[in-house]
Amino acid sequence: MIEQNDILGSAQTAAERAILLVLPEHISHLERLRLLTTPNRLPTVTVVGKYNHGKSRLLNELLGQDQFSVADKRETITLSSQTHHAVCWLDAPGLDADISLDDDRLALRAVWIESDIRLFVHTAKEGELDGCEHDVVKQLCNDEGLTQRKTLFVLSQIDQLPGTGELENILKALGQQAPGTVFHAVSSTRHRQGQTESKQLLVQKSGIPALKDLIADAVTNVPQARAFEAARLFEHFSTELQQQHALRQQRLEALLQRQSDQRHQFDTGLHTVLAKVQTDLLAIINAPGFGNSLTPDYASDQYKLTAAKRERARIQVAYSRACVEIDAFLAGHGVTGLSSGKTPVSGSLYTVMIAVLGISVKHARDLQRIFGSPAGIQQLHEAFTQYFNASTDQVTLAQDIVAAKLQVNVALDAIDALASFTLPA
Template sequence: MANNMNTNAHQPTGIDFSRLAQQLPGMQGDIQRLQTLCRGSAELPVVMVLGKYNHGKSSLLNALVGQPDRFGVADCRKTTEVEHCDAGGVRWVDTPGLDADVAGTDDTLALTAARARADVRLLVHSLQEGELDQAELTLAHKLLEEERQTGRALLVVLTQRDQMSDASVVAAIREQLPQTRMVAEVSANSYVRGIAENKPALKAFSGFEAFRTVMAELLGGIQSRKAREKQALLQRLDAGLAKLETEARKTLVSLQEDYQHQLASYEAAMISVEAQIMRKFMEAQA
């Protein structure tokens, strides 16, 4: 099995993804992501926002694409589907807010899309809400672990800095996530107003220029990171197949041993029966 997985990141087209999903049901996320990466470099780089409802994800994207109303913004649950906009050679993707519906459908849509489609994940958190809660921390640690294993970028974006009441919140969040180097503080509202009202100081306060610089660096190295990620996923899936092959061989040996044991038992039983028949025949002749 393991030998059927081509670990050359530039030649993965011979992979039967449907069969692979059947063989490794516990690695569906890796398989879906690899399938996305195998489509080639012609695909636009995908930047996706993730985070809780009403934390400023859609406003952030609207400011990035330069279209104030492109993604719906509201104080209630607004984004219920994965939506995208292509602008500036990038596919910008909005996702439903996490923990916004009781059934968990929004979470499933957002996290599945982030796992399979996103090249850069922006974990958005409103500074109005103080530190990250446990659900956000769990998600951040999961994304950080994926970044460590595959190189897929994570940027923590702290929004609504214009409404932040306690400056120590930023330091506290950095202490919560000491593993991440990428933390940006922005205000989409201040950025849009700064442009519309021609107020350079307000635009500078928004933090968007520094944020755009970080984004440009992340997007500039996207193809090399995707190649490394593809190689890492191929190796991880190959290891999964190798483990599956080892387990199958152990099962086969065990079955063979059971068969040999059953065969020996059968032969011993037959000898016993034949001996009994022979003894009775001998007794009858005596």
């Protein structure tokens, strides 16, 4: 599996890196765009086809020089290039996925990233295309329709056929197998022999001069095809990045909305619960016997149920009920414990209720101070809100929002980075 770091490592500029951070799976397209926007880059012609089909030898004949290694076995295993007449000629390994994945990777790189013109080479000896070749031909035709990158289809080694009738049969079969393609029949052997022996007719009959003319036409058209392909790729990246930005922005807005909704629900809910608790407690505070609770106990009252004791019990029960109501509300909003960093004396004391209201039994004066005035209720509201904001759910949500904002900014940076590419005219 390709790691994110490997992908980013292949970026050559900060702009490419910024784009790959958003669209790592588009690395090949980005490399192609880089080449298309590199000024003064020579038109590049490459070969594609199965091994031993005569690709390297064909390139040698086209160049008129034995630059590429030819052999009767799997020979080309790396990419090698030669500049000749202001064209870069790129020899590539054969496409045979079952033999070496690395060779295929190089072959695919030559075809899909490096080249402007592809020579698809199929040897006449094999007759029709096999399944793998057929797929490649379809992909190449499809690509030309989309990008204007030219592919020329070459039927090689025709001197190996017994006669012209056989050649016609194969060409017809190929035309049926891959509709829309025109295969150009060539023989590198005849071309070389014709040249060596100064036999012009043999040279002509080799099909190589006609193929050279087709390549020369395609080379002339490379600037226009490149401009078309670059504009298309640019548009592709632009659309993808805008989509990514929109998606990320939506995600951020959804998170912000969730945060705002949760804050609002907590705020209004807390307001309601505190108002109710206040009403309940004020009824106790304002009851006629309330003052009794302030009367101290005497030693002689130890086993007596005095009016003061009865009143204090009543206050305590009412206060406990209020605490239960507030606590239930807090639990419903994820405020279940103190945030980390505060060392509890004991687990049971590690609660928001105790942190805000304290552990002491409440006396009448305490209740009056805490619940008896708007300022006291406001203080409670603020204290509980602080613990709500510090609750695990809210902290996680806030972190998600920070991460989502970052993702939006990364997409915006990528959009800016794309604008730094200068498209060919």
